[in-house]
Amino acid sequence: MSYDAVLWLSFGGPEGPDDVMPFLENVTRGRGVPRERLEEVAQHYQHFGGVSPINELNRTAIAAVEEELRAQGLGLPVYFGNRNWEPMVEQTVAAMKADGVRRALVFPTSAYGGYSACRQYDEDIDRARAAVGDGAPELVKLRQFFDHPLFVGAFADGLRAAHEGLDGARTVFCAHSVPVSADRAAGPPGEGGFRYSHQIAEAARLVAAEAGVGTYDVVWQSRSGPPQVPWLEPDIVDHIDAIHAEGTRSVVVCPVGFVSDHLEVIWDLDNEAAERAAELGMGFARVATPGADPRFAELVVELVREHVSGAPARKLSEFPAAGCTVNGAPCATACCEPAKRPATR
The missing domain is CATH 3.40.50.1400 (Rossmann fold)
Structure with missing residues (x-):
């Protein structure tokens, strides 16, 4: 055609x-x-x-x-x-x-x-x-x-680069949150692979494997809407607090849910998440998006x-x-x- x-x-x-x-x-x-x-x-x-x-x-x-x-x-x-x-x-x-x-x-x-x-x-x-x-x-x-080898490869190279100079940093993959009800509505019953949250988890697994990262977390950002409506959690800033309490001293954040550095990346991650890490005395690096x-x-x-x-x-x-x-x-x-x-x- x-x-x-x-x-x-x-x-x-x-x-x-x-x-x-x-x-x-x-x-x-x-x-x-x-x-x-x-x-x-x-x-x-x-x-x-x-x-x-x-x-x-x-x-x-x-x-x-x-x-x-x-x-x-x-x-x-x-x-x-x-x-x-x-x-x-x-x-x-x-x-x-x-x-x-x-x-x-x-x-x-x-x-x-x-x-x-x-x-x-x-x-x-x-x-x-x-x-x-x-x-x-x-x-x-x-x-x-999300599972294309060029998409995964670009993120994996960025993840390796972000880890340079941050020995022992915790890897945290991040994506835009959505209401839990919207995520559960995706796909026929039992077809969890269609869910947005499962695709994010799979992309994180693929990037981590190619970058040689064995341990990582998947978290969310940019939620909106009334507080009584459940959204995918944990939030990136809350997670930074939690891993700091566990003894983590530096973090590498990979915005695997985004293709470019638009406002929700540069505000929620480069400002809010980075500032919180600095307040806690943690090292912080953010992986480049592939766009x-x-x-x-x-x-x-x-x-x-x-x-x-x-x-x-x-x-x-x-x-x-x-x-x-x-x-x-x-x-x-x-x-x-x-x-x-x-x-x-």
Whole structure:
């Protein structure tokens, strides 16, 4: 099957102080998040001048992917669209239609399953095509890649580098937390391999094994929502307190749940977690995310070639390949259903 383009689909982020609150309102629309909570989160962005690094990181990665596509003889343009901030995916898909794109592959900037990490990108695709209407290009979303050897290898090299100079440091893998109910909703009954938390655990195992790390922990960060709703735990800062109490004197944090250094990495880890470790007198190092590694562009193009030229799907785990969809339809594994919410009156 032939394709005309690649759509790089991401979360989006503000690019100036005046963008911050409108962006957060987009992110939380329909969720009933109190204004004071938005203002609290807004301060994280204002700490960095109201600019999230995510859009610039995406542009840099897109340029690398375009170069790799050319190097491999695939003359596919790469379009950039976001869920929550400009360039909005609806506008991007409209531009693709105007440019004559009829069929495109979609790369979502998340390696994992789960509702917000996978299924919500299907909804973005469906919403954008509906907004464009007749003649909207067919959009085929690429699969999840948390167990791809290039993804694992980049993190493993970063983990080894972070351990240099920190003898005996405890390795802690970290990912964005989600509600426990959402995690349990993933996949058919008994298919734990579909769960986001199990994929994170598997990615951590693969990275640790390649880096030669025998002992490690898996923890979570960036939780939000009302405190009475259970989310995946323990939190990274709480865990630093716990391992310090056990006698650990240094820690290496690997943000295995993220592909690039966007705001939740540089705030929650480079600020909050690093500051807590410093307060406790602990050594601290944070592993680089793979988005700026040359292997990441190679990974994206490999995923493209699975569709363009039938390249074999390389993966290191026994977990089923999932996440590939056409025009936003749920994939065959049905692994990313949203958690059912109780009815309200």
